[in-house]
Amino acid sequence: MPEKDVVILRIGxxxxxxxxxxxxxxxxxxxxxxxxxxxxxxxKGVVQSIADVTERWGGxxxxxxxxKWRSCIREWKAEGGIVVHLTMYGLNLPDVIGxxxxxxxxxxxxxxxxxxxxxxxxxxxxxxxxxxxxxxxxSLALFLDHLxxxxxxxxxxxxxxxxxxxxxxxKQTEEL
Amino acid sequence: MPEKDVVILRIGxxxxxxxxxxxxxxxxxxxxxxxxxxxxxxxKGVVQSIADVTERWGGxxxxxxxxKWRSCIREWKAEGGIVVHLTMYGLNLPDVIGxxxxxxxxxxxxxxxxxxxxxxxxxxxxxxxxxxxxxxxxSLALFLDHLxxxxxxxxxxxxxxxxxxxxxxxKQTEEL
Numbered sequence: 161m162p163e164k165d166v167v168i169l170r171i172g173x174x175x176x177x178x179x180x181x182x183x184x185x186x187x188x189x190x191x192x193x194x195x196x197x198x199x200x201x202x203x204k205g206v207v208q209s210i211a212d213v214t215e216r217w218g219g220x221x222x223x224x225x226x227x228k229w230r231s232c233i234r235e236w237k238a239e240g241g242i243v244v245h246l247t248m249y250g251l252n253l254p255d256v257i258g259x260x261x262x263x264x265x266x267x268x269x270x271x272x273x274x275x276x277x278x279x280x281x282x283x284x285x286x287x288x289x290x291x292x293x294x295x296x297x298x299s300l301a302l303f304l305d306h307l308x309x310x311x312x313x314x315x316x317x318x319x320x321x322x323x324x325x326x327x328x329x330x331k332q333t334e335e336l
Numbered sequence: 337m338p339e340k341d342v343v344i345l346r347i348g349x350x351x352x353x354x355x356x357x358x359x360x361x362x363x364x365x366x367x368x369x370x371x372x373x374x375x376x377x378x379x380k381g382v383v384q385s386i387a388d389v390t391e392r393w394g395g396x397x398x399x400x401x402x403x404k405w406r407s408c409i410r411e412w413k414a415e416g417g418i419v420v421h422l423t424m425y426g427l428n429l430p431d432v433i434g435x436x437x438x439x440x441x442x443x444x445x446x447x448x449x450x451x452x453x454x455x456x457x458x459x460x461x462x463x464x465x466x467x468x469x470x471x472x473x474x475s476l477a478l479f480l481d482h483l484x485x486x487x488x489x490x491x492x493x494x495x496x497x498x499x500x501x502x503x504x505x506x507k508q509t510e511e512l
Contacts, residue, residue: 180357184471191468213469249500249507254489280505290489291500292367293389295360298477301470305478306486313430313466313478324425324467329456331425 165241165265166194166307168300171229171279172272173201184297185270186210186223192304193312194268196222200229218320233267233282241265242284246299247275250286257306260285268303270296341417341441342370342483344476347405347455348448349377360473361446362386362399368480369488370444372398376405394496409443409458417441418460422475423451426462433482436461444479446472 168189173182183206186197190210199206203225210223233243242263260266269279280286289299304312325332344365349358359382362373366389375382379401386399409419418439426432436442445455456462465475480488501508 181360184357184473187468187470188474191466191470192474217468249503249509251502251504252489254486255502277506280507283505286503286505288500288502290367290491291502292363292393292493294363294367295473295477297360297471297473298364298368301474301477302481302489305481310430310482313428315466317468324464326427326431326464326467327425327462328427329459329462331456333425 164193164308166304167267168194168197169200169227169229169232169267169269170197171200171269172274173199173203174272175201175203178272179203179205181272181297182206183209185300187213188297188301189304190214190219190221192301193308193315194221194304196224198227198232199223199225200227200232202226216321218317236267239265241267243267243269243282244285244287244303245269245271245279245283246289246296246303247271247280247286248288248291248293250288252291253287253289253302253306256285256287261307261309266307268300270300272296340369340484342480343443344370344373345376345403345405345408345443345445346373347376347445348450349375349379350448351377351379354448355379355381357448357473358382359385361476363389364473364477365480366390366395366397368477369484369491370397370480372400374403374408375399375401376403376408378402392497394493412443415441417443419443419445419458420461420463420479421445421447421455421459422465422472422479423447423456423462424464424467424469426464428467429463429465429478429482432461432463437483437485442483444476446476448472
């Protein structure tokens, strides 16, 4: 199977209130196998934080702000990709992940509190991680982990300046 | 096997800066099978937000603030529980979850940015979800999902006032 191409589209981001949560969304995507994040808002703080992590910790992860979500979705579909919208109102993850897993090119929409109703219709799959309120960060983490079936937990990040040496107790790092 | 008893201990919380992230930590615990959250700080806002969700969405989840982390850990261990500390410096989740999964009573420490060095020694397991920087919310979500082997995604929440009816597109809820 050719390598997957998974990209996040973050919508509904409000620059002051959501900066930290959106940065966590972006970093979760990076750590768990996505290729990058489109941000449908203007926020250079998020872009810079994620660029700093990628420079230091390796891999090739992009974060682009000022993206228009309608054209982003349209272009993604025109290139043959599918669109998954994470929402507590959707079908439960274990019931749909088997159908999504074989797809190669997946845009994952992660909304903040309010999401335009139109998104539900544009998405190929509306997916819930439980139907309970919790966090878009945990929803994204579980979606990616189930999509990659846990293999992403051993991803390598080439070109890193620093690496952690896993240890039973304490902090060990290696400068590369 | 008797039912598991999993509780979160949130440390390093700074009331203004961390309120939203800590609330997400607490709600992630609730949605994914934990019994409650101890908060080692004073923050009635977090306690209230979580109580509101539990009242409306069901189940029995507690959130207690002003907890002293040293005595919390000591008492937990005295009652025969084990302590897992989620940290990017620990052993990678897939390498240790098999050893942790059979344990019944588990305190999961979720730190904010700075964690006292002592915690690493007090924990029975220091567990990393990848050795990459991302989010304590996604780390907790993946830890709980791997601990419960995905079964928690179908948990029921008795006594709810509202329930989502999973749907392919759109929002459907049911008042109970």
